[in-house]
Amino acid sequence: MKNPTFCIGLMSGTSLDGLDICYVRFDDNQLFEILHAETIDYSSDWRTKLTEAFQYSAMDLCQLDVEFGYFLGEQVKEFIHKNKIRKVDFVASHGQTIFHQPQKSFTLQIGNGLAIASRCQQKVVCDFRTQDVILGGQGAPLVPIGDELLFSNYDACLNLGGFSNISMNRNGKRIAFDICPINIVLNHYAKQLGFDFDKNGERAEQGHINIALVEELNLLNFYHQPFPKSLGFEWVMNEFLTIVDKYDISIEDKLRSCVEHFVIQIKNTFALYDINNVLITGGGVRNTFFINRLGELSTVEIIIPTDNLIDFKEALIFAFLGYRRVYNEINCLASVTGASKDHSSGIIYHL
Numbered sequence: 001m002k003n004p005t006f007c008i009g010l011m012s013g014t015s016l017d018g019l020d021i022c023y024v025r026f027d028d029n030q031l032f033e034i035l036h037a038e039t040i041d042y043s044s045d046w047r048t049k050l051t052e053a054f055q056y057s058a059m060d061l062c063q064l065d066v067e068f069g070y071f072l073g074e075q076v077k078e079f080i081h082k083n084k085i086r087k088v089d090f091v092a093s094h095g096q097t098i099f100h101q102p103q104k105s106f107t108l109q110i111g112n113g114l115a116i117a118s119r120c121q122q123k124v125v126c127d128f129r130t131q132d133v134i135l136g137g138q139g140a141p142l143v144p145i146g147d148e149l150l151f152s153n154y155d156a157c158l159n160l161g162g163f164s165n166i167s168m169n170r171n172g173k174r175i176a177f178d179i180c181p182i183n184i185v186l187n188h189y190a191k192q193l194g195f196d197f198d199k200n201g202e203r204a205e206q207g208h209i210n211i212a213l214v215e216e217l218n219l220l221n222f223y224h225q226p227f228p229k230s231l232g233f234e235w236v237m238n239e240f241l242t243i244v245d246k247y248d249i250s251i252e253d254k255l256r257s258c259v260e261h262f263v264i265q266i267k268n269t270f271a272l273y274d275i276n277n278v279l280i281t282g283g284g285v286r287n288t289f290f291i292n293r294l295g296e297l298s299t300v301e302i303i304i305p306t307d308n309l310i311d312f313k314e315a316l317i318f319a320f321l322g323y324r325r326v327y328n329e330i331n332c333l334a335s336v337t338g339a340s341k342d343h344s345s346g347i348i349y350h351l
């Protein structure tokens with residue numbers, strides 16, 4: 001067994017609501033404890049920059065990569081100070097995904113590793129996805145190795161973040177894939193009503209289901225493809241929202257129809273894989289209308305963990321990916337991403 005390892009995991013998800021930071025101790029490959037955790041809300045300035053970065057010039061994007069790295073490093077430094085943390089073996093940072101086109105062998109998470117290291121004076125592990133897409137994989141999802149090793153007592157783990165993704169062990173092998181978008185779409189329409197997100201699903205609840213829209217969404221090609229498969233922002237913009245916006249219905253009806261469509265996709269996935277119980281995490285767990293609707297349409301036992309795990313499971317698992325990278329152990333599973341082999345991914349920076 002390795003000595004206890006103390007690390008800080010950073011996750012900045014697609015919903016862009018904030019930066020999740022967690023300080024965690026790993027005693028070995030199964031045992032962990034989250035010691036401190038916090039979400040740092042993005043200022044509207046950061047949110048705008050990160051949202052618009054995909055249309056920046058190459059030069060502006062290079063600058064933002066470093067600027068965001070400095071920001072992340074500062075947040076780590078403050079977090080260490082505030083929590084009086086004495087021992088940090090390394091920081092593992094996911095960064096912010098700006099482009100993700102595995103079919104063209106590239107993916108980009110900004111938040112420069114050296115810039116982080118320079119501000120917090122710690123060893124940094126980042127860029128976990130590039131090696132996987134170069135090895136022919138989808139570069140996502142990467143969390144399933146954590147599900148396999150840290151949460152093996154559930155039939156499946158479902159994350160309700162910007163996108164929903166599921167992972168499960170099938171015949172001794174971990175498989176995982178994105179099911180459908182969730183909050184990236186719900187937030188988009190909530191914004192048209194003047195909110196950052198549809199709190200507890202209240203606005204969706206006021207809407208009516210447009211059956212034609214739900215059926216058209218259910219026909220999207222992605223849902224009929226086999227795994228491995230993953231979704232990106234570009235797909236949502238070019239394919240998903242284009243369909244929804246063809247319908248001349250209220251925003252509430254769009255929200256309600258999207259919720260129905262997402263719940264149907266998740267329910268179908270549970271049925272297809274004979275899942276009896278599922279651990280659900282991610283901000284979407286707080287959308288009570290969504291969770292209740294899922295409970296109505298599916299018979300699967302839904303397990304909702306403690307607040308720390310709902311909100312910080314991904315940051316915890318990126319810390320775990322860093323942990324395995326530092327010890328040169330496999331942290332990307334070919335059975336999940338479709339890469340040509342299992343591998344240990346992530347670039348390590350020291351200053």
Ligand SMILES: Nc1ncnc2c1ncn2[C@@H]1O[C@H](COP(=O)(O)OP(=O)(O)OP(=O)(O)O)[C@@H](O)[C@H]1O
Nearest residue numbers: 013014015161162163183197199200282283286287
């Ligand atoms: N009370 C609530 N009611 C409805 N939705 C909520 C509530 N609280 C959080 N959310 C949703 O959860 C989102 C944040 O979820 P999370 O932090 O899991 O996303 P993420 O990490 O950006 O996603 P990803 O896993 O795709 O990277 C918010 O943007 C919002 O849409």
Ligand SMILES: CC(=O)N[C@H]1[C@@H]2OC[C@@H](O2)[C@@H](O)[C@@H]1O[C@H](C)C(=O)O
Nearest residue numbers: 014097100140141142143163230314
């Ligand atoms: C390219 C990218 O950033 N993908 C994210 C995104 O957000 C959710 C889903 O799409 C998942 O595939 C992935 O993140 C999680 C944390 C993962 O890699 O497991």
